Amino acid sequence: VRPSLTSPASTALSEAPGLAQIFSAFAKIGLTSFGGGLSGWMMLEFVQVRRWLSETEFLSGLALAQAFPGVNVVNLSIWIGFRLRGGRGALVAALGMIIPPVLTAMLLAALFSELAHAPTVHIMLAGIAAAAVGLSLQMGLRAAWRAATGTMPILIIVITFAAIFIAGLPLIWVVGAMAPLSVLLAYLRLRRQGDAS
Amino acid sequence: MTSGSALWDLFAVFAPLSFLTVGGGQSVVADIHRQAVESYGWMTDAQFLDIFALSRITPGPGSLLVTLVGWQVRGVLGALVASFAIFVPSTVLVYTLARVWQRYNGRLWIRAIETGLTPVAAGMILAASCTILRAAEGGAWAWGVAILSTALLLRTRISPFILLGGGALIFLVALR
Numbered sequence: 001v002r003p004s005l006t007s008p009a010s011t012a013l014s015e016a017p018g019l020a021q022i023f024s025a026f027a028k029i030g031l032t033s034f035g036g037g038l039s040g041w042m043m044l045e046f047v048q049v050r051r052w053l054s055e056t057e058f059l060s061g062l063a064l065a066q067a068f069p070g071v072n073v074v075n076l077s078i079w080i081g082f083r084l085r086g087g088r089g090a091l092v093a094a095l096g097m098i099i100p101p102v103l104t105a106m107l108l109a110a111l112f113s114e115l116a117h118a119p120t121v122h123i124m125l126a127g128i129a130a131a132a133v134g135l136s137l138q139m140g141l142r143a144a145w146r147a148a149t150g151t152m153p154i155l156i157i158v159i160t161f162a163a164i165f166i167a168g169l170p171l172i173w174v175v176g177a178m179a180p181l182s183v184l185l186a187y188l189r190l191r192r193q194g195d196a197s
Numbered sequence: 198m199t200s201g202s203a204l205w206d207l208f209a210v211f212a213p214l215s216f217l218t219v220g221g222g223q224s225v226v227a228d229i230h231r232q233a234v235e236s237y238g239w240m241t242d243a244q245f246l247d248i249f250a251l252s253r254i255t256p257g258p259g260s261l262l263v264t265l266v267g268w269q270v271r272g273v274l275g276a277l278v279a280s281f282a283i284f285v286p287s288t289v290l291v292y293t294l295a296r297v298w299q300r301y302n303g304r305l306w307i308r309a310i311e312t313g314l315t316p317v318a319a320g321m322i323l324a325a326s327c328t329i330l331r332a333a334e335g336g337a338w339a340w341g342v343a344i345l346s347t348a349l350l351l352r353t354r355i356s357p358f359i360l361l362g363g364g365a366l367i368f369l370v371a372l373r
Contacts, residue, residue: 101257160320
């Protein structure tokens with residue numbers, strides 16, 4: 001019988017992969033990703049192609065990875081690795097995501113220092129940096145759009161922005177004050193909504 | 198400054214930032230810039246922007262800027278110490294939290310943390326973007342390229358690769 005996309009067999013998860021397989025899969029994503037959109041790529045690779053985990057498992061991991069401190073792609077790697085092979089799976093997945101790109105960055109830095117005095121290279125890098133700001137700017141705008149659900153969240157966005165960019169305060173002070181306040185406000189709001197419904 | 202204290206400085210700067218990184222790692226760029234250029238004098242504005250650009254053309258998890266700052270300060274050893282400091286502390290925290298999370302999933306306080314961190318993260322990411330642009334070379338060209346690239350990313354499914362290449366090309370034609 002030919003398997004089809006709708007057959008139950010094709011939606012079943014495959015067997016949990018070995019540690020070497022986990023490492024190479026994460027290293028591949030780490031090394032071929034430029035700029036962003038990484039979580040979409042990880043979902044395609046691990047859920048649709050390799051069938052290592054279900055879409056629901058992946059999406060709950062994505063929410064966690066974004067809610068907590070750390071680079072969200074690395075957080076997501078830890079979550080998926082943990083699901084696949086426990087603590088050792090988490091370690092191997094994070095190492096696969098971090099080590100190959102770190103080595104690439106060091107290699108580029110070594111090569112780049114030879115080129116640094118070439119004005120053409122310098123101008124091109126400045127142009128790349130300006131375009132790359134667009135990547136974080138659109139991410140910030142999307143995050144702001146998603147977060148701006150009421151007066152208080154909007155105030156928190158504006159105060160955080162102004163404290164860092166205009167007042168030039170150290171990040172740790174700003175976040176140390178704004179994060180607990182914002183979480184408390186969210187808690188009160190969610191509890192009120194819970195009472196209302 | 199002895200080499201040992203330079204390595205310690207790298208660790209002391211980046212380990213706390215490890216816990217403040219939210220999202221793709223862009224949120225701490227403003228603070229890395231403040232510490233590397235103003236507080237410690239590890240490099241000039243121009244050097245910082247070179248490194249920032251280099252970190253964006255390197256594949257991988259967006260925080261490689263830190264690896265490159267370490268490299269600038271103390272070579273291979275500096276790069277390794279800085280990478281360790283930015284990745285490991287938050288990793289250990291998230292691993293611990295992943296286990297707690299599985300147990301209490303869906304509780305009110307968990308949803309409050311998720312919801313409450315979003316506006317703070319948004320403000321941080323926007324401030325980081327503007328800080329980079331304020332220090333950028335090319336003045337109005339830098340703002341123009343950044344705004345164009347933002348608009349394209351919001352409106353189309355364009356590959357970031359094409360945007361980065363386009364930025365390099367525009368600067369080459371306009372400023373050389």
